[in-house]
Amino acid sequence: MTTAEMLIAAVRSGDPVHDADLPDCDLREVDLTGMCLRGGSLAGADLRGTRLDRARISGTSLAGADLREADLTDAELSAVDLSGARLAGALLGDTRFDGCRMLGTVLRGVRGLAASFVLTGCNLQLADLGDLALRGLRISECDLSEADLSGADLRTVVFDRCRLRGTVLRAARLDQADLRTSDLGEITPDTPRELRGAVVSPAQAAAICGALGLTVIG
Known part of the structure; x- marks a missing residue:
């Protein structure tokens, strides 16, 4: 079983995932609904169209990740590095970004922003x-x-x-x-x-x- 497959299996079992190291992995259109991810790295990962609704991600690197068309409805991201990540077309209804590093992050074209969408304590220098x-x-x-x-x-x-x-x-x-x-x-x-x-x-x-x-x- 690959590391990515182990991640998917852990998510489906409902177990929190700690310190997963999956840089540049391909998780396109994978169902990771409700994922609880703490630490580790998905830097440069391909997450296009991935279901991350209700995900809880903290202290993880998603720098340079491709999150275009991903579903992040009700997701909470805390102290996540999203520098250079691309979210065009991502669904961000009720999504919360708290204390995230978002230098140069591309948010242009995201969908579904609701009144409960939260941006607090984030570094959005040079973001789009x-x-x-x-x-x-x-x-x-x-x-x-x-x-x-x-x-x-x-x-x-x-x-x-x-x-x-x-x-x-x-x-x-x-x-x-x-x-x-x-x-x-x-x-x-x-x-x-x-x-x-x-x-x-x-x-x-x-x-x-x-x-x-x-x-x-x-």
Whole structure:
């Protein structure tokens, strides 16, 4: 029995899997529903179309994994390395990402985002979240520096203590998006246009006015 077959057998028996080392393995369209995976590595794994609904994955490397069209409904990923992973077309209804490393992760094109979708404490530097419908979500303590949010629907999103330094917001919809507790990075004359409709703090507003050559006296 191969290591991949042992993983599948363990999942089907309902047993937690610890420290599985399966880099670059082929698990395309395999049913891993309810998998409990702790530690180990599936870096570079082919997980296209794989069923991972209700999976519980913690401390595992999925760096560079191909998760396109995978089903991650109700999955919980904690302290998982997803750097460079591709999730286009993945189903993320009610999925939770907590404390994950997601540098350069491609989320553009994911499906099924619900109000209970969670991004908290994640490093999303350089990630691609372009065109995502994130309306009404709360994104907490995430680093989105230089991430691509172009064309995203961010209306009423609460960015709670996030880093938005150099974040690409071209054509994003920010009506009533709450940025008051977040780090906006360098304020430039283009900032007012990029943040049109967003809610900012008095200090942020003063910085924006300063970038336009205005002096706020109050």
